[in-house]
Amino acid sequence: MSSNGRQRGGAGGAGKGASGYPAPVRALIERFSELPGIGVRSAERLAFHVLKSDETGALALANAIIEVKKSVRHCRVCFNLSDSDMCSICADPGRDRTRVLVVEQPKDLIALEQTGMYRGLYHVLMGRLSALDGVEPEDLTIGSLLARVRDSKGVIEEVVLGLNPTVEGDGTGLYLAQVLGELGVSVSRLARGLPSGSSLEFANKAVLADAILGRQSMGGGS
Numbered sequence: 001m002s003s004n005g006r007q008r009g010g011a012g013g014a015g016k017g018a019s020g021y022p023a024p025v026r027a028l029i030e031r032f033s034e035l036p037g038i039g040v041r042s043a044e045r046l047a048f049h050v051l052k053s054d055e056t057g058a059l060a061l062a063n064a065i066i067e068v069k070k071s072v073r074h075c076r077v078c079f080n081l082s083d084s085d086m087c088s089i090c091a092d093p094g095r096d097r098t099r100v101l102v103v104e105q106p107k108d109l110i111a112l113e114q115t116g117m118y119r120g121l122y123h124v125l126m127g128r129l130s131a132l133d134g135v136e137p138e139d140l141t142i143g144s145l146l147a148r149v150r151d152s153k154g155v156i157e158e159v160v161l162g163l164n165p166t167v168e169g170d171g172t173g174l175y176l177a178q179v180l181g182e183l184g185v186s187v188s189r190l191a192r193g194l195p196s197g198s199s200l201e202f203a204n205k206a207v208l209a210d211a212i213l214g215r216q217s218m219g220g221g222s
């Protein structure tokens, strides 16, 4: 048994264990092992699940993947997932257009939205700044956020930072507070009910609701 951790799957092939399979099975195992968090063993299990399932089930899975790639895109305003040009939140005339809550990923937006405590708009960064992974401001939707605030001509009064309480989330928040502050918009962040190193996505509704209500100013505005 090797001591250097888990076997690598992915592009290099699905490991020695998969080499005895017919090519289509090998290809399926390789595809599965490219998914996040799926090692070669899990990929094999998934491939066998597909082999065992009837044709209807297998086609439904394949079609769900095709449908998602064909019809789901990012909202042109906030980058939330959407099946049309503008997402249902941006298109909703009942939302408070003076506030924009910034999150890292669409799944964070969904977690916050499920609390029912926030009636403003969102902006999805599509990641966070990371020196280690070489993620710079240009790699995220920060430029679009700044343009949104600028082009709103004062309609957007407050930007609420809802980044995950991690070192990189905090760093991204500080950067955003600085560049947004230069535009004169008020910047706040969600209250720290969330344990450090955790993620919004897994926080319970009550904690998220408290975080929204108890947000703290990071300066800017008047």
Ligand SMILES: [Zn+2]
Residues within 6 Å of the ligand: 075, 076, 077, 078, 079, 080, 086, 087, 088, 089, 090, 091
């Ligand atoms: Zn949107």
